[in-house]
Amino acid sequence: MRDGIYEFIEGYLSDMFASVTGDIFNSTLTESAIGLSETSDRRFVIILGLAGQYKGRIILETSSNTSDILLQRMNFGEPVLTLQEQNLFLGELGNMVGGKFITALNNSFRGLELRLTPPIVFSGENLSVITPEIESIVRYFSTDCGIVRIDIGIEGVKPWLNLENF
Amino acid sequence: MQPLRVLVIDDSPFVYKAMKRAVEAHGHSVIGHAENGQMGLELISQLKPDIITLDVTMPIMDGLQVLQRLDHEKIDKVIMISAMGDMELLKQAKEYGVRFFLNKPFQPEDVIHAINEILTGER
Numbered sequence: 001m002r003d004g005i006y007e008f009i010e011g012y013l014s015d016m017f018a019s020v021t022g023d024i025f026n027s028t029l030t031e032s033a034i035g036l037s038e039t040s041d042r043r044f045v046i047i048l049g050l051a052g053q054y055k056g057r058i059i060l061e062t063s064s065n066t067s068d069i070l071l072q073r074m075n076f077g078e079p080v081l082t083l084q085e086q087n088l089f090l091g092e093l094g095n096m097v098g099g100k101f102i103t104a105l106n107n108s109f110r111g112l113e114l115r116l117t118p119p120i121v122f123s124g125e126n127l128s129v130i131t132p133e134i135e136s137i138v139r140y141f142s143t144d145c146g147i148v149r150i151d152i153g154i155e156g157v158k159p160w161l162n163l164e165n166f
Numbered sequence: 167m168q169p170l171r172v173l174v175i176d177d178s179p180f181v182y183k184a185m186k187r188a189v190e191a192h193g194h195s196v197i198g199h200a201e202n203g204q205m206g207l208e209l210i211s212q213l214k215p216d217i218i219t220l221d222v223t224m225p226i227m228d229g230l231q232v233l234q235r236l237d238h239e240k241i242d243k244v245i246m247i248s249a250m251g252d253m254e255l256l257k258q259a260k261e262y263g264v265r266f267f268l269n270k271p272f273q274p275e276d277v278i279h280a281i282n283e284i285l286t287g288e289r
Contacts (some may be wrong), residue, residue, distance in 0.1 A: 013200075025272040074180050076187065085179065092178040095223070096270050099249025103269075106252035113254065 005054075008108060009101075009137055009152055016100045017150060021143050022095070025073040032142035043127045046094035049117030050102065055069075056154035058098050059129055066146025067123075073145065082125075093120040101152070170194040170281065173215035175194065175206035175232065176247065177224045181270065185219055186273035194281070203227030207235055217281055220267075222248035222255065233262040245280045247272070 018029045042064035050056040062070065071080040071089050080086050095116065102114040134153035141148050174185045174196055181202040181235040186196045198213050200206035203220075205228045210218060218240070222229040229248070233241060248255065259267055265287065266280040 023273065026204050063288060076183060088178065089180050092180045092270075095178075095249040099251070099270065104250045106250075106254065116223075116250070117227075 005105065005154065006137070007130050008105065012101075013102055013137065013139055013150065013152070014141070015149075016104060018142055019124050020093075020096050020100055021141075021145075024069060024093070025071070025143065025145055026147055027143040030142050032140040032147055042123060042125050044121065044123045045127055045129055046096040046121060047120045047129070048116055050098075050154060051117060052114040053112050054154045054156060055112065056134060056152070057131060058084075058101065058115055059149075059151040060094055060097060060128075061129070061149040061151070062147060064123070066148065068146070069145040070148075086122040090121045094119040094121070097150075132136060167285070170199040170216040170285075171213070172217045172281075173198045173200070173206070173209055173213055174217065174219050175200045175203065175209075175224070175229070176219065176221035177201045178221070181221065181247065184272070184274075185277065187276040189217075189281070191274060192278050201225075203229060203232040206232055210236070210240060217284060218244045218246050220246055220276075222246065222250065222259075228270075229251075230258060230262070233259070233264065238263055241286060245277070245284070 014031055021027045021029050021044050037051055044062050044064065044067040046060040048058045050058065050081050067090065070093065071086055072078065074089050074093065080089055097098045098116045102116060131153055134155055136150065136153040141150065172189050172194055174182050182199050189196055195222060198205050199214060199266045202224045206220065213232045220229045220232060230241060244264050246259045247262045247270060249270040256267055261270055268276055268280060
């Protein structure tokens with residue numbers, strides 16, 4: 001086990017997302033230095049709240065093009081046409097990514113008792129989602145569906161927090 | 167093996183489709199889909215399924231609340247499903263008598279394995 005939550009998240013994030021993309025999308029994954037295109041006209045954003053001994057949130061973000069490919073893979077090759085169905089599928093994707101994440105944290109740090117709030121999914125042009133006063137760990141992952149941004153922030157969790165006696 | 171009748175209680179259309187594909191590929195059938203626990207209880211009573219797949223987190227009534235309202239005979243048919251698989255949740259499900267738990271996302275063979283285990287382990 002790592003020394004602290006921050007280090008744990010940094011070390012685990014890639015494996016966690018890779019296991020979900022591998023199972024659902026049959027897609028390999030690499031961490032990307034390239035972010036989402038600034039010219040992308042439309043984005044999909046999934047937000048899950050974290051509750052329990054710590055509070056925070058997980059944000060997943062993709063371009064509209066990437067989202068279409070992800071949704072089609074999730075829907076066994078068929079396009080997901082209605083916005084309502086798109087939101088339900090993306091919400092479930094968020095649940096699976098978030099579920100893997102907090103399961104790993106809860107099992108590694110006794111007493112955290114983290115829970116996920118139901119996902120919020122929204123889409124729009126030129127979106128910018130920020131959470132003041134929470135330090136985030138942000139990573140971009142390249143899949144063969146496109147690039148996905150993951151942003152995880154937990155209140156009070158900083159690189160220097162010592163949880164040895166938690 | 168006789169074809170089995172499976173009820174899916176899950177608010178996710180993705181899980182419903184994945185479950186349907188998995189069980190139908192092995193000759194079984196999905197006889198109903200409930201998007202929350204309350205509807206699930208009604209369908210359990212009406213349809214009398216051989217296997218019940220039950221999500222934990224759902225609107226109106228969650229999976230653990232459904233378990234509170236089921237007798238042991240029906241809980242024996244339950245495969246619990248959740249995106250979360252932490253020890254506390256597994257412990258709670260086990261205390262209700264659930265024997266099989268699948269983490270989302272799951273593979274079709276995981277579902278079939280759990281179904282076969284339920285059949286061979288019938289009390």
